[in-house]
Amino acid sequence: MKEWKGFNDGIWTTNIDVENFILENYTEYKDNSDFLVGTTKKTEKVWNKCLNLLKEELKRHVLDIDTVNMSGINSFKPGYIDKENEVIFGLQTDAPLKRMVNPYGGIRMVYKELEAYNYKLDPTVDKYFNEFRKTHNDGVFDAYTKDIRAMRHYGLLTGLPDAYGRGRIIGDFRRVALYGIDKLEEVKKHEWDEVFVGDMTDDLIRLREEISMQYKALEEMKKMALSYGFDISKPASNSFEAVEWTYLGYLASVKESNGAAMSLGRVDAFFDIYFERDLKNNLITETEIQELIDQFVIKLRLVRHLRTPDYDELFSGDPTWVTCSIGGLTKKGKSLVTKTSYRILHTLENLDTSPEPNMTVLWSVKLPKPFKEYCAKVSILTDAVQYENDDLMRPIFDSDYAIACCVSAMRVGKDMQFFGARCNLAKALLYSLNGGYDEIKHEKVLDGIDFNKDKVLNYETVKKNYFKVLKIVARTYSNAMNIIHYMHDKYAYEAGLMSLINTDVHRYMAYGIAGLSVVVDSLSAIKYANVFPIRDKDGIITDFKIEGNFPKYGNDCDAVDNIAKEITSFFFNELKKHKCYKDAEPTMSVLTITSNVVYGEKTGATPDGRKSGVPFAPGANPMHGRDELGAIASLNSVAKLDYKECCKDGISNTFSIIPASLGESDTEKVENLVTLLDGYFSKGGHHLNVNVLDRKTLIDAMENPEKYPLLTIRVSGYSVRFNRLTRKQQEEVIKRTFHTRL
Amino acid sequence: MKSSIASIESFGTVDGPGIRTVVFFNECKLRCIYCHNPEMWNKGKNNMTDIELVESILKNRLYFGKSGGVTFSGGEPLLQKEFLVSVCKKLKKENIHIALDTCGVGTNYDEEILKYVDLVLLDIKHTNSDGYLKITRTNNFNKQEEFINKLNKLNKKVWIRQVIVPNITDSIEYIKSLKEYLKKIKNIEKIDFLPYHKLGEEKYIKLNIPYACKNISEMDKDKCNELYEKFKNL
Numbered sequence: 001m002k003e004w005k006g007f008n009d010g011i012w013t014t015n016i017d018v019e020n021f022i023l024e025n026y027t028e029y030k031d032n033s034d035f036l037v038g039t040t041k042k043t044e045k046v047w048n049k050c051l052n053l054l055k056e057e058l059k060r061h062v063l064d065i066d067t068v069n070m071s072g073i074n075s076f077k078p079g080y081i082d083k084e085n086e087v088i089f090g091l092q093t094d095a096p097l098k099r100m101v102n103p104y105g106g107i108r109m110v111y112k113e114l115e116a117y118n119y120k121l122d123p124t125v126d127k128y129f130n131e132f133r134k135t136h137n138d139g140v141f142d143a144y145t146k147d148i149r150a151m152r153h154y155g156l157l158t159g160l161p162d163a164y165g166r167g168r169i170i171g172d173f174r175r176v177a178l179y180g181i182d183k184l185e186e187v188k189k190h191e192w193d194e195v196f197v198g199d200m201t202d203d204l205i206r207l208r209e210e211i212s213m214q215y216k217a218l219e220e221m222k223k224m225a226l227s228y229g230f231d232i233s234k235p236a237s238n239s240f241e242a243v244e245w246t247y248l249g250y251l252a253s254v255k256e257s258n259g260a261a262m263s264l265g266r267v268d269a270f271f272d273i274y275f276e277r278d279l280k281n282n283l284i285t286e287t288e289i290q291e292l293i294d295q296f297v298i299k300l301r302l303v304r305h306l307r308t309p310d311y312d313e314l315f316s317g318d319p320t321w322v323t324c325s326i327g328g329l330t331k332k333g334k335s336l337v338t339k340t341s342y343r344i345l346h347t348l349e350n351l352d353t354s355p356e357p358n359m360t361v362l363w364s365v366k367l368p369k370p371f372k373e374y375c376a377k378v379s380i381l382t383d384a385v386q387y388e389n390d391d392l393m394r395p396i397f398d399s400d401y402a403i404a405c406c407v408s409a410m411r412v413g414k415d416m417q418f419f420g421a422r423c424n425l426a427k428a429l430l431y432s433l434n435g436g437y438d439e440i441k442h443e444k445v446l447d448g449i450d451f452n453k454d455k456v457l458n459y460e461t462v463k464k465n466y467f468k469v470l471k472i473v474a475r476t477y478s479n480a481m482n483i484i485h486y487m488h489d490k491y492a493y494e495a496g497l498m499s500l501i502n503t504d505v506h507r508y509m510a511y512g513i514a515g516l517s518v519v520v521d522s523l524s525a526i527k528y529a530n531v532f533p534i535r536d537k538d539g540i541i542t543d544f545k546i547e548g549n550f551p552k553y554g555n556d557c558d559a560v561d562n563i564a565k566e567i568t569s570f571f572f573n574e575l576k577k578h579k580c581y582k583d584a585e586p587t588m589s590v591l592t593i594t595s596n597v598v599y600g601e602k603t604g605a606t607p608d609g610r611k612s613g614v615p616f617a618p619g620a621n622p623m624h625g626r627d628e629l630g631a632i633a634s635l636n637s638v639a640k641l642d643y644k645e646c647c648k649d650g651i652s653n654t655f656s657i658i659p660a661s662l663g664e665s666d667t668e669k670v671e672n673l674v675t676l677l678d679g680y681f682s683k684g685g686h687h688l689n690v691n692v693l694d695r696k697t698l699i700d701a702m703e704n705p706e707k708y709p710l711l712t713i714r715v716s717g718y719s720v721r722f723n724r725l726t727r728k729q730q731e732e733v734i735k736r737t738f739h740t741r742l
Numbered sequence: 743m744k745s746s747i748a749s750i751e752s753f754g755t756v757d758g759p760g761i762r763t764v765v766f767f768n769e770c771k772l773r774c775i776y777c778h779n780p781e782m783w784n785k786g787k788n789n790m791t792d793i794e795l796v797e798s799i800l801k802n803r804l805y806f807g808k809s810g811g812v813t814f815s816g817g818e819p820l821l822q823k824e825f826l827v828s829v830c831k832k833l834k835k836e837n838i839h840i841a842l843d844t845c846g847v848g849t850n851y852d853e854e855i856l857k858y859v860d861l862v863l864l865d866i867k868h869t870n871s872d873g874y875l876k877i878t879r880t881n882n883f884n885k886q887e888e889f890i891n892k893l894n895k896l897n898k899k900v901w902i903r904q905v906i907v908p909n910i911t912d913s914i915e916y917i918k919s920l921k922e923y924l925k926k927i928k929n930i931e932k933i934d935f936l937p938y939h940k941l942g943e944e945k946y947i948k949l950n951i952p953y954a955c956k957n958i959s960e961m962d963k964d965k966c967n968e969l970y971e972k973f974k975n976l
Contacts, residue, residue, distance in 0.1 A: 630750075632763070633752040636801060662755060675806075675807035676753075676761060679761070679806075
């Protein structure tokens with residue numbers, strides 16, 4: 001094929017196999033960042049236009065909404081920011097930051113969204129989705145059981161994707177560039193005609209319908225691309241086309257679906273192969289390459305979905321989790337860092353810091369030193385980078401995996417996951433003490449649970465009852481997941497995304513937990529100190545009095561850290577007992593994003609001394625201020641959680657440090673951050689968000705938001721503009737342990 | 743063997759090179775007016791064995807990288823004698839870099855400890871005995887001198903730390919005398935001027951100890967840097 005001229009052959013030439021293409025063709029880069037260049041005039045013009053629009057959006061929260069054309073791969077006319085100066089093309093709708101309505105998830109959600117911003121749905125669409133078309137949300141509620149509805153209502157299970165897109169599916173968008181749509185269609189058609197035929201069972205019928213929908217989605221992609229003047233039926237033949245084609249593949253997915261996390265995957269080494277080929281033939285300059293990357297990243301920064309105020313309270317700051325995985329090693333241990341890994345991170349310097357795309361470095365102790373140092377430098381400068389342990393994930397996911405959302409690893413084009421939101425483990429503990437009653441609403445949620453009537457809580461009794469509750473919760477949680485994903489497939493199937501993934505995709509059922517550190521410290525208090533429950537007249541505990549000391553999670557103390565291991569392992573084993581929809585493999589994450597604030601708000605006082613309504617720590621973090629032995633002891637506690645056997649969907653940890661504590665000079669700061677990351681990941685830690693900033697700065701930013709329009713911080717698993725957090729969330733971030741020293 | 747340890751900081755980046763575990767021992771003979779760890783003046787209850795301490799340091803060794811390690815601080819670690827030697831021996835077997843943050847007022851046992859120490863962070867209180875008395879409220883100036891002789895004898899690498907206190911150690915005359923004084927020390931790698939700060943004051947209130955520096959203002963960081971530049975060019 002002429003588009004492949006100059007590339008080394010491999011399995012990829014006959015099979016769809018981007019991983020093999022990369023391994024056969026990429027150029028490892030071990031040197032420093034000196035080659036990087038700034039922005040071009042064109043990029044500056046485009047970005048300045050965007051900055052004005054973003055300012056306007058911040059004021060009004062939502063810039064505009066298309067209430068007539070509904071979400072879809074080819075539902076909108078082409079849109080531009082500044083056509084003359086753009087070098088990468090394509091917007092979700094016909095104008096930048098104009099949001100689409102996605103009614104397939106649930107029509108009631110759409111009403112709420114539009115009402116919040118004083119818009120009204122087009123009457124014809126309204127009629128269709130009320131009278132003729134059933135939605136995902138309708139389907140789910142047709143099947144939900146009484147238990148599921150109760151646990152959902154009282155906030156034991158929250159954030160369930162039962163009214164909006166599930167997301168966390170990464171299409172292999174690079175396939176569009178490497179193979180062109182025609183080839184991808186040919187493969188799907190072959191499978192439909194020749195492979196997936198036989199006795200028509202439920203499974204086979206469903207699969208055939210899905211393949212057919214995928215094929216049609218590919219057709220739509222071609223049409224959408226043509227509306228911008230690009231023929232993507234054939235492979236990309238140069239650097240520009242490689243980026244543009246890949247972007248159009250991604251764009252199709254965010255036109256079609258409004259998933260919570262719509263991640264990009266991994267493009268650094270892939271793009272780099274095209275750039276290197278063109279550089280070799282003098283067809284492109286470094287400035288032109290950086291311009292492509294800068295403008296590609298600008299496009300990713302403009303992705304939006306329409307959300308309700310409720311949703312914003314959970315996941316603040318309009319996150320889209322366009323997670324972009326960078327770096328890592330090959331399975332054989334060779335670095336996958338290319339010049340383009342640098343170029344992508346460099347956008348944070350060229351275009352200011354930004355929450356999106358969610359820059360995720362796949363860190364290995366074996367990454368080239370100059371690259372590690374560059375990452376640390378950008379991190380310290382922008383607070384917009386997260387790190388995940390390649391040495392831990394690579395043995396499981398091979399050379400070509402990427403992170404979806406915050407911490408969920410999957411092989412690109414080979415795996416997907418059914419996003420499962422999370423379960424509030426701290427609330428479950430209170431249910432086990434309060435006879436299955438909700439401690440705040442005083443209503444019965446779980447049957448068959450005895451009231452704890454002890455004067456001083458006894459560890460063994462509490463644990464026994466807690467495990468009983470967790471068993472019940474696990475069963476109901478699993479049922480909820482199966483229903484949600486069955487209905488999601490039925491009413492809001494992401495055909496475009498799935499068309500860029502192998503038909504025999506491996507699926508994960510990704511459960512999640514919140515409130516881990518609260519539960520662990522609570523059980524430690526009960527075990528090592530004396531905890532006296534204070535009950536109201538109904539026998540429901542309203543507070544706890546603690547006498548004596550107890551070891552706290554976050555101090556590298558096995559006596560309590562082992563409780564964390566035991567709880568995660570027990571709950572996951574319970575979840576694993578239940579069969580999953582489409583034979584998905586169960587996994588679990590310890591991740592809250594910003595929802596730790598809302599979870600805390602809805603959870604009564606806990607035996608660790610946390611008062612009612614006080615926010616949880618985010619993700620797997622120790623509770624605020626309880627990690628007394630400094631940063632490393634805190635990291636060591638989190639690193640003990642078992643990734644491979646138990647929390648394979650990710651263990652999120654957010655680390656905040658004031659600049660002076662990281663080291664004296666800038667060089668020392670960089671060196672120490674690199675050593676810290678090497679240390680944490682050698683200890684088996686999975687994920688680390690790094691914030692290097694002063695608490696004072698944050699307090700000032702809370703009081704004077706206009707002074708800090710771009711201040712970006714990392715919260716559990718993603719970056720967010722500080723001024724887009726709610727006041728409560730801002731206060732919680734400020735309260736977090738900052739590692740300082742006199 | 744047990745000793746009295748006030749606290750451990752697992753992520754120290756300012757007490758020696760790289761990332762360090764900093765162990766703070768209780769007990770000190772000096773009563774420096776600006777001390778920010780007054781809770782460590784007296785010997786408390788023995789709360790940790792040498793084996794436990796070594797274990798908790800080794801837990802962090804993966805973060806030490808090429809330059810980090812452990813720093814013994816306090817209080818005055820030199821007063822821990824046998825305990826510290828036992829801990830150092832065990833750490834040296836594991837090839838851990840050891841720094842000692844000290845004012846040099848220890849015991850006859852110092853050289854035995856110094857054998858295992860890779861770097862000494864030496865806190866210079868003052869360059870003459872009157873000044874020394876005024877700051878430390880004790881008569882140990884000779885001990886500081888003797889300790890410097892021991893460092894020279896063993897050819898130890900030294901980082902000098904000088905707290906700059908307004909009206910006491912922030913004058914040109916003083917830094918001139920310091921420049922002269924430091925000529926006695928053979929192997930100085932680095933000299934730090936630490937501006938006096940008031941962050942320790944709250945501890946005094948909590949401990950109900952009068953704060954001798956109450957009427958002394960914090961040292962301006964820029965002025966401190968200026969002074970350091972002058973010192974370098976002397």
